[in-house]
Amino acid sequence: MLPIDDIEVVDKVLSGDTEAFSLIVERYRNMTFRYVYSRFNNYDEAMDITQDIFIMSLEALKSFRRESKFSTWFYSIMVNYCKNYRKKSKRYNVVPISGGKDDDEYELQIPDDRAGPEENVITNDSLRIVKDEIYRLPDDYKEVLVLRDIEGLSYNDISEMVGINLSNVKVRIHRGRELLKNRLSERGLI
Amino acid sequence: MIENHIPFEKLSDFCDDEVIVQEERKELLEHMQKCHFCKSEFHQLQSMISYCSDLRKTFICAEDFVKKTMAAIKWRHRRRTLLTHVPVAAASVVLIGGVALFASIINAPAGHDTGSFAIMPPSPLPLNTAASDTENVVGILSANSASIFKVSDLFIEGEIAAERFAKLRRELGFRKVFYRVGSRPKQQGAAANPYLEEVGSVSGSGEQFSLPARQGEYVHFRIFK
Numbered sequence: 001m002l003p004i005d006d007i008e009v010v011d012k013v014l015s016g017d018t019e020a021f022s023l024i025v026e027r028y029r030n031m032t033f034r035y036v037y038s039r040f041n042n043y044d045e046a047m048d049i050t051q052d053i054f055i056m057s058l059e060a061l062k063s064f065r066r067e068s069k070f071s072t073w074f075y076s077i078m079v080n081y082c083k084n085y086r087k088k089s090k091r092y093n094v095v096p097i098s099g100g101k102d103d104d105e106y107e108l109q110i111p112d113d114r115a116g117p118e119e120n121v122i123t124n125d126s127l128r129i130v131k132d133e134i135y136r137l138p139d140d141y142k143e144v145l146v147l148r149d150i151e152g153l154s155y156n157d158i159s160e161m162v163g164i165n166l167s168n169v170k171v172r173i174h175r176g177r178e179l180l181k182n183r184l185s186e187r188g189l190i
Numbered sequence: 191m192i193e194n195h196i197p198f199e200k201l202s203d204f205c206d207d208e209v210i211v212q213e214e215r216k217e218l219l220e221h222m223q224k225c226h227f228c229k230s231e232f233h234q235l236q237s238m239i240s241y242c243s244d245l246r247k248t249f250i251c252a253e254d255f256v257k258k259t260m261a262a263i264k265w266r267h268r269r270r271t272l273l274t275h276v277p278v279a280a281a282s283v284v285l286i287g288g289v290a291l292f293a294s295i296i297n298a299p300a301g302h303d304t305g306s307f308a309i310m311p312p313s314p315l316p317l318n319t320a321a322s323d324t325e326n327v328v329g330i331l332s333a334n335s336a337s338i339f340k341v342s343d344l345f346i347e348g349e350i351a352a353e354r355f356a357k358l359r360r361e362l363g364f365r366k367v368f369y370r371v372g373s374r375p376k377q378q379g380a381a382a383n384p385y386l387e388e389v390g391s392v393s394g395s396g397e398q399f400s401l402p403a404r405q406g407e408y409v410h411f412r413i414f415k
Binding site: 018019021022025026029030032033034037047050051054055058123126127130131134145148149150151152155170173174177178180181184185189190 | 198199202203206208231234235237238239241242243244245246248249250251252255256258259260262263264266267
């Protein structure tokens, strides 16, 4: 049986089958979580925000005009939500319950198909450094870098989602990569 | 030593397969074969992108996330339904209660205690709301066979047999009435008695009024508006 596509799910949800929205949540949860986590670097906060993004997108589903792909529409909601959340948290000085960025307890999930436990530990540490350095990037660079190099989205999709033109997307990606490369190089990772 | 290195943007484009022109690709590859700096930069860039790509496999949302999110969605939906319908239901209850209370007040028998509300007892007069009060009083007087001597802006003066006065008084309700009991009826058309005194005047509702009537006596009255 062919997997049901996003538009069909949207139609189902709009016709009253809210339960069908779980398919959307299942499909986009990891990507959304990664993006949010890279921006806030706190597991609990990222989980809450990810959940809020899904709830908000469900409520806004009627405004989806089908002029673009559902994924692009959804990601643009995600990007905007994070921007607004950041502004709001700056304004109200929101402090996550689980603490600051240094005591985040999230353990990276290393796939089992890698080599032995020692190598897993090395990989885990390396990825944690990469994650931390991505988090330290300026927001403008981090935003597009995550979408491009972690999620593998096209320049065009990123341009549409973030709401900036294509050449700006490229410039931000290049500068973000250069900055990240230099920092990882300084830390002896690459 | 090669002085002109490949700009980082070009290397970045190359990694993304954004260098479309075949000749340019060839030139870049040839340059990197000769220039260790650019080759190293390119490898570092590839390595960094590879790490980022690995993050995709390792940053995973919690397993029960879908379940929790759907539960949150349902909870919000229920709450919204509740918030939408409760005020409407409350307004309906208030409206129905108000109407019921109003109906009970309207239909309550005279003198019935309706609780803490100060309710005026209904007038015993079958008042015609379209008619003026003077017309109503004249109607009551006629119905009780009373003689009317004078109708002014302030009062209506007349006379009635003493035994019928108590009934008349009750029917006049809240109206203020001055009266005097006499033995002879006053003649119609005679001048109004200027010495009519406030003897036995009543200004209550008149429901409990009674007059020990004696045969042949008449009551001369003024009913004030």
